[in-house]
Amino acid sequence: xxxxATMICIDNSEWMRNGDYSxxxxxxxxxxxxxxxxxxxxxxxxxxxxxLTMAGKGVRVLVTPTSDLGKILACLHGLDIGCEMxxxxxxxxxxxxxxxxxxxKQKQRxxxxxxxxxxxxxxxxEAIGRKLKKSSVALDVxxxxxxxxxxxxxxxxxxxxxxxxxxxHIVHVSPGPNALSDVLIxxxxxxxxxxxxxxxxxxxxxxSAGGVSGFDFGVDPNLEPELALALRISMEEERAxxxxxxxxxxxxAAKEEKGGEQASSSHDTTMSEAVNTSAVIADDKRQNLTDxxxxxxEQALAMSMDGAKSSSxxxxxxxxxxxxxxxxxxxxALKMSVQESAGDSSTHSGMSKVLEDQSxxxxxxxxxxxxxxxxxxxxxxxxxxQDQSETQQKQKEDSPEKDGDK
Amino acid sequence: xTSTASSSIPRGQVDLVEFVDWSGVECLNQTxxxxxxxxxKQGSRDDDGLHLESDADExxxxxxxxxxxxxxxxxxxxxxxxxxxxxxKLFANKEHMGFSNVSDYPPSDSTELSLDNLKGKPVTVKYxxxxxxxxxxxxxxxxxGGSDVTKVQKIAFLGTTVDTTNMKDLKKIEEx
Numbered sequence: 193x194x195x196x197a198t199m200i201c202i203d204n205s206e207w208m209r210n211g212d213y214s215x216x217x218x219x220x221x222x223x224x225x226x227x228x229x230x231x232x233x234x235x236x237x238x239x240x241x242x243x244l245t246m247a248g249k250g251v252r253v254l255v256t257p258t259s260d261l262g263k264i265l266a267c268l269h270g271l272d273i274g275c276e277m278x279x280x281x282x283x284x285x286x287x288x289x290x291x292x293x294x295x296x297k298q299k300q301r302x303x304x305x306x307x308x309x310x311x312x313x314x315x316x317x318e319a320i321g322r323k324l325k326k327s328s329v330a331l332d333v334x335x336x337x338x339x340x341x342x343x344x345x346x347x348x349x350x351x352x353x354x355x356x357x358x359x360x361h362i363v364h365v366s367p368g369p370n371a372l373s374d375v376l377i378x379x380x381x382x383x384x385x386x387x388x389x390x391x392x393x394x395x396x397x398x399x400s401a402g403g404v405s406g407f408d409f410g411v412d413p414n415l416e417p418e419l420a421l422a423l424r425i426s427m428e429e430e431r432a433x434x435x436x437x438x439x440x441x442x443x444x445a446a447k448e449e450k451g452g453e454q455a456s457s458s459h460d461t462t463m464s465e466a467v468n469t470s471a472v473i474a475d476d477k478r479q480n481l482t483d484x485x486x487x488x489x490e491q492a493l494a495m496s497m498d499g500a501k502s503s504s505x506x507x508x509x510x511x512x513x514x515x516x517x518x519x520x521x522x523x524x525a526l527k528m529s530v531q532e533s534a535g536d537s538s539t540h541s542g543m544s545k546v547l548e549d550q551s552x553x554x555x556x557x558x559x560x561x562x563x564x565x566x567x568x569x570x571x572x573x574x575x576x577x578q579d580q581s582e583t584q585q586k587q588k589e590d591s592p593e594k595d596g597d598k
Numbered sequence: 599x600t601s602t603a604s605s606s607i608p609r610g611q612v613d614l615v616e617f618v619d620w621s622g623v624e625c626l627n628q629t630x631x632x633x634x635x636x637x638x639k640q641g642s643r644d645d646d647g648l649h650l651e652s653d654a655d656e657x658x659x660x661x662x663x664x665x666x667x668x669x670x671x672x673x674x675x676x677x678x679x680x681x682x683x684x685x686x687k688l689f690a691n692k693e694h695m696g697f698s699n700v701s702d703y704p705p706s707d708s709t710e711l712s713l714d715n716l717k718g719k720p721v722t723v724k725y726x727x728x729x730x731x732x733x734x735x736x737x738x739x740x741x742x743g744g745s746d747v748t749k750v751q752k753i754a755f756l757g758t759t760v761d762t763t764n765m766k767d768l769k770k771i772e773e774x
Contacts, residue, residue: 291698323654326626326627327626327627327698353654356630
């Protein structure tokens with residue numbers, strides 16, 4: 193995103209008390225503003241954002257454009273709801289504030305949240321729009337809340353009058369189960385005129401969806417670059433290997449008897465074939481794992497146990513950038529590395545195969561720097577793994593033990 | 599007469615296009631397809647196919663900073679008969695003006711362009727007011743025909759540079 197100075201115009205009129213957006217229109221608006229401020233400041237450190245309210249006693253500038261996110265968020269607290277929104281005055285004051293910005297190289301943008309009805313004529317709005325266009329100010333409008341007839345059209349004409357080369361946008365959000373912020377994340381208001389906001393938006397989307405984190409592998413690339421890199425490399429190598437082994441998998445899948453697990457079994461074969469070289473990479477990964485990762489590993493294994501049948505297929509097809517599932521890549525990569533190249537793959541689902549090498553799992557956990565193998569919770573976990581495995585597990589224990597211990 | 603008028607330069611003056619600071623040049627209310635560089639830059643300003651066009655209405659606000667201090671003698675503005683500029687106001691050394699404050703200060707000079715001027719005859723400005731120019735703001739208030747779109751083919755500045763420190767000379771002295 194380019195260098196930008198943004199003024200956000202908040203609608204704090206009486207219409208914002210309505211609860212058709214949960215928890216209330218005003219709260220939904222505040223959340224959306226928080227997200228927008230974050231996205232703007234993150235996409236470019238020199239971006240500045242300012243806030244003003246349009247209703248209440250009159251148009252009031254809460255904070256002049258600043259890059260200090262804390263200051264912006266702080267001023268959003270304790271806002272009062274009242275009176276009517278004055279759209280024209282709000283936009284004009286915003287334009288004035290932007291005119292007096294400190295860094296004249298920043299492009300000017302106004303984001304208006306229009307929740308109350310609009311009483312102005314289309315012509316008035318068009319004239320305002322043209323003035324903004326003349327001064328090369330971009331305008332984004334979020335049309336939510338009240339939707340009497342004509343409001344949407346009026347706002348459309350306003351944005352059309354300002355629009356110069358697609359720099360201005362309008363979004364209509366109707367009341368519903370989706371939060372206002374979620375709807376906005378996917379709009380050009382968030383992603384701006386470039387790619388900058390989308391990274392933040394993706395992270396925010398993942399966080400709001402309840403995922404562990406918004407990053408590709410459940411690992412913050414900034415905090416743990418080696419781990420993230422190792423995981424990424426192993427994923428790519430595995431993909432390449434999967435393509436090569438696709439034909440073999442199809443043949444073996446045809447021999448499988450289990451109908452429902454046929455797909456996962458074929459993937460077992462590819463996984464088992466791939467284990468040897470990926471295990472080397474996995475070892476590097478494990479050395480970098482911290483205490484947090486140990487807990488995460490247990491969690492991942494437990495989770496993948498629960499959803500073994502369906503999720504194993506999903507995991508393999510999962511996109512790297514799809515961060516809404518809970519660490520599938522991490523569980524999958526570890527699952528592959530724990531797999532031994534045992535020939536017999538037919539009678540077990542993907543997950544039990546991982547866990548039946550119980551001694552291997554324990555050796556993996558031993559190698560983790562922060563994990564104490566005598567930890568009671570860990571012992572319980574291993575015991576539960578054992579229960580889930582079949583009797584054939586004992587046969588396999590002999591082979592992995594040779595190369596399982598480091 | 600008309601063709602020579604556009605190329606004749608008053609004695610002692612130079613075309614100041616080389617001293618324009620291109621990184622700071624701005625124009626408000628221009629269309630993106632017909633930007634200011636079409637009218638200012640050497641080469642495109644003489645190309646009849648390229649011109650500067652206004653967008654939302656007929657006014658244009660052009661800001662031109664210079665690389666060094668200059669004295670401005672005259673200005674050449676070439677445009678079509680109907681849509682060429684008519685009322686032009688010049689502001690010296692005022693940075694980052696907007697359409698809202700063009701009426702806040704009196705212009706350093708203001709002229710009404712005649713058709714001769716639009717063909718290339720230089721407009722002599724009040725020289726005394728333009729002795730020490732770092733930047734120039736040109737406000738085109740209305741055009742000849744009164745239409746909503748103003749078109750400008752060429753803008754040129756004629757004047758002289760003030761003897762400011764030439765960094766190359768400075769080096770030579772140090773070498774001695």
